Amino acid sequence: MVSERYEAGISEPNSLKWTLRFKNHNITILLLVSPVQSFDSIKEELLRALKVRNITHINGQPVPQDPAEIEFGIPIDRNNLEKGWEIMKPPARERSGEKQTLRGRKTIIASPEGSGLKDSHAIAFRFHKPVEGEDDDELGIGFDDPGWDVLISKYDAEDGE
Numbered sequence: 001m002v003s004e005r006y007e008a009g010i011s012e013p014n015s016l017k018w019t020l021r022f023k024n025h026n027i028t029i030l031l032l033v034s035p036v037q038s039f040d041s042i043k044e045e046l047l048r049a050l051k052v053r054n055i056t057h058i059n060g061q062p063v064p065q066d067p068a069e070i071e072f073g074i075p076i077d078r079n080n081l082e083k084g085w086e087i088m089k090p091p092a093r094e095r096s097g098e099k100q101t102l103r104g105r106k107t108i109i110a111s112p113e114g115s116g117l118k119d120s121h122a123i124a125f126r127f128h129k130p131v132e133g134e135d136d137d138e139l140g141i142g143f144d145d146p147g148w149d150v151l152i153s154k155y156d157a158e159d160g161e
Contacts, residue, residue, distance in 0.1 A: 016034065016035075017032045017033060017034055017035075018032070018033055018034075018035050018112060018117075018118075018119040018120070018121075019031070019032055019033075019119060019120055020033055020042075020112060020117070020120070020121055020122075020123055021120065021121070021122045021123065022046055022123050022124075022125050023081075023122055023123070023124050023125070023150045024058050024059075024124065024125050024126060024149060024150065025058050025059040025149045025150065025151055026059075026151045027055070027058055029046060029049050029050070031045055031046065031049065033045070033112060034111075035111065035112050035113035035119075036111045036112075036113055036114070037111055037112070038110055038111055039072065039088075039110050039111065039112075039115075040067065040110070042112075043067035043068075043070045043072075044067045046067075046070065046125065047063070047064075047065075047067055047070070050063050051063075058127075058149075059149055061126075061127050061149075062127070063127065064127050064129075068130060069127050069128060069129055069130070070125055070126075070127060070128075071087060071088075071125065071126050071127075071128045072087075072088040072123050072124065072125055073085035073086060073087050073088055073123065073124035073125070073126070073148050074086060074088050074115075074117070074121075074123060074124075075122055075124075078118075078121065078122070081122055081150070081152050082152050084148070085124045085148040085150065087145070088115065088123070124148040124150045126146070126148060126149065128146075
């Protein structure tokens with residue numbers, strides 16, 4: 001029943017919510033989020049989802065307690081995840097909590113909609129302790145970037161049928 005679902009903390013599907021697919025190694029977590037929900041609160045939800053499933057390590061990496069240790073990556077090509085991922089860098093204005101106008105309404109820049117994501121978008125995540133003063137090299141290449149550990153399932157047609 002609907003009331004039982006709310007008591008269990010499960011949110012009802014809603015056309016005003018988006019399903020985002022968070023991927024790390026062989027794990028995919030689907031979260032139902034508001035398009036204008038902040039990425040900080042999405043990171044908290046992601047950690048809660050991992051804890052509920054008793055996931056303490058992913059491919060040898062311990063799951064952190066602090067949501068600030070989660071980094072998100074977006075696909076280079078949304079239609080071909082095998083092309084790789086790049087770190088999701090929020091605009092400089094986001095740090096001040098500013099809002100921008102998007103399609104005639106104010107939206108939080110550090111949100112899925114404010115970052116140009118769409119419903120059912122895939123997002124890679126990894127764990128990384130933030131280091132004070134850490135930055136990319138002058139060209140922004142990031143030679144020390146550990147990369148994204150995301151396995152993409154492949155379904156081949158069976159031969160001989």
